[in-house]
Amino acid sequence: MSKNKIDVTHISRLANLPLSEDEKKELGSQLEDTLSYIQELNEIDTKNTDPTSQVTGLENVTRDDKPTDSLTQDEALANAKEVHNGLFKVKAILSNE
Amino acid sequence: MNKYTPVIGLETHVELKTSSKMFCGCAANYFGKQPNSQTCPVCLGLPGALPVPNKKAIDWCIKISLSLNCKINMFSKFDRKNYFYPDLSKGYQISQYDLPFGHNGHITLSNGNRIRIRRVHMEEDTGKLIHDGEISLIDFNRSGVPLVEIVTEPDFHDAKDVKEYLQKLRQAVRYLDVADADMEKGDMRLEPNISLRDKQQETSNILPNYKVEVKNINSFKFVEKAVNYEIKRQTEILDKNEVPPQETRGWDEIQQKTFSQRSKEDAMDYRYFPEPDIPPITFTDTQIAELKSQIPELPDAKRKRFEAEYKLTEYDAEILTREKNLADYFENTVKVGQDYKINPKQIANTIINKKPNIENILPATLVKIIVKAGQTDAMDEKKLQKVVKEVLTQNTKAVEEYLGGKENALMFLLGQAMKKLGKVDASQVKQLLVKMIK
């Protein structure tokens, strides 16, 4: 993906970030720089390297099915912008026909 | 008529009944609990919190996969599914993408149709949203509860098969004792995707170029109705030479129809990538064999064994094996009944017709009831015959009239017999009268 223009509008929407036109331009070129920098990895010979998605070497880190203490309701809601009857309150998100 | 063949696939979410959540130690049973009283930094998605998978939930997901005849990925991992929605605190859901725990299985229906299972994967439930006009309210007690998603190939062609598949699936997870699958509590959620294929394209096996998904149905009955409604709705659109739009719809039980359900999000682009906070999960053949050995006899096998071993009809065997508790109860009663020479068929009949409360009535008690009922039945039968014989000898004229074709005479004889017998089943007496006159 050499010089494909990056769709900054699409990416900003996926990231839930409202951007101005100027910001889109600025961030778009920054993203392109980042990608081309990453491209340098392609120069490494990986013929004898197995693909992996992790580098810790760990496996099977699990826990037993034992309940532990939770936060209290007050603690859980402490940083909420708006609260209603013990619930987090947000703007409506579903529109039905 | 019937120019189209419905092509239906199904995604089913089943909540596991573990004690703790999938990636943290919060209690998993959220039903009836104070909102937001069972959360922690992990399931609230607070920065820096580290998820650690619940071993039991993974084992149970493997058991479900095995019971659905799936292959197991011996090397597996979790992935992040990224999207923004208020019930998803982290901005992503931990799920599985390219390496689900189970894949390529199947369920065989009673008509012989084989429904292929594409994948069985493990993920976390989201918080619960309550919509209230201009606002939505969120309870995160459900956030992070272990959820298994079972995805079929588009192998269904009618709503009836969909329903039977769901019944079998629910039965399987209950037999495994890994989920309550209580529809009303939302333990099991159904998402059929439906499209219609022109019958002329049948042989090509090409799938239609659109798909309508009906989301979050929580009743088998509703899923049946929604599928039938969609078949009708899409037929009408296709008949006009149009293509139904690819979309997500909901089921409106009050209006008995599906409705377009658009979220404010644009076309989904989940950008899955391996969950960096959770190292991969591997299994050995020994571990899988051990889990397999823990799987109890499943409904289909049990039903076939009941038919063969106890000489039950398929119908009776099916009813008795619907719930594992009932099947066990039947077998325990049969064991006790052997000492009293009560045959299994009799026990099956009693359980199916009388529906004893199996929580309260011990198998031994039920056997006693059957023995006693057998004695009184025999006595009643003898008494009945004696009385009917009397009535017939005392009323020879009426008997002759009846034989001569007078239906009323039978009613007279019945009246005479009932007078002597008191409170008994008239139809039974009538039957015996007719039998003994001839």
Ligand SMILES: [Zn+2]
């Ligand atoms: Zn938690």
